[in-house]
Amino acid sequence: MKAAHQESTAPQILPEALFRALSDSTRLRAVVLLAREGELCVCELTIALRVSQPKMSRHLAVLRETRLVDVRRDGVWSHYRLAGGLPQWAREALRTVADGCYRQAPFARDVERLHRMPDRPGGRCST
Amino acid sequence: MKAAHQESTAPQILPEALFRALSDSTRLRAVVLLAREGELCVCELTIALRVSQPKMSRHLAVLRETRLVDVRRDGVWSHYRLAGGLPQWAREALRTVADGCYRQAPFARDVERLHRMPDRPGGRCST
């Protein structure tokens, strides 16, 4: 009997799709930041990465389509996190890269900007 | 004092360059095959991946430029292997992906074709 989220039968990400999705700087930074910070909304990612909102949204769409991230919608708010159903090799590869690179540019600055952000929705949604 | 191969000061691969290099199917398959098989020459990779020689050569050039692979030249023969000086996060990420995916298409078939190849130069160069 399958779990409600159907991890076992959902189309699994292929390695080529994973590498293709992360070949873009904006998407890679978003994924590394999510790996470090857990869950973030679009405006947090937009501020942290210093990109325009439509651009951020477009790249998140690619990450959704590639099944690298999951979305939790809360009214007008969309909260993103790394996908729960990733195969182990994908999860571990992302973890390895994120842990190995998050202290370096551009990732370190992304985290700085996130943590300096006033009025982070994250603070609100954990209420 | 630096080691002769200058691992500590050679320009290190960046995550974006790694993902970009492996976003192409041919290059990804080549790297996974090298991760499994150690060292291969151009014609072994060409046969295993069923791509034309100029195409294989062009993609290997990209992998060399990205410093993902090293070349050992022996007369007219060029033997490729995964780069020795990769940062740990890159080495581990590649290992994780290769170990996690080598049994699946298209990687499994690439290994089969390699192992079925008659007159493998590899047999000769280990002499």
Next chain:
DNA sequence: GCAATATATTCGATTATCCATATATATTCA
């Protein structure tokens, strides 16, 4: 010295990707 072999490179055409800008959609609040 030339043919054979292995490999690398070039080039024009094609395909893919990214972008800024504009706009659409959904939700919430006064």
Next chain:
DNA sequence: TGAATATATATGGATAATCGAATATATTGC
């Protein structure tokens, strides 16, 4: 109900990447 807010989508243009075919280069063997 309309304004404000958060987010998603469309589009044409620009840029980047890939490809097959052709060709170049280097080495080896006869």
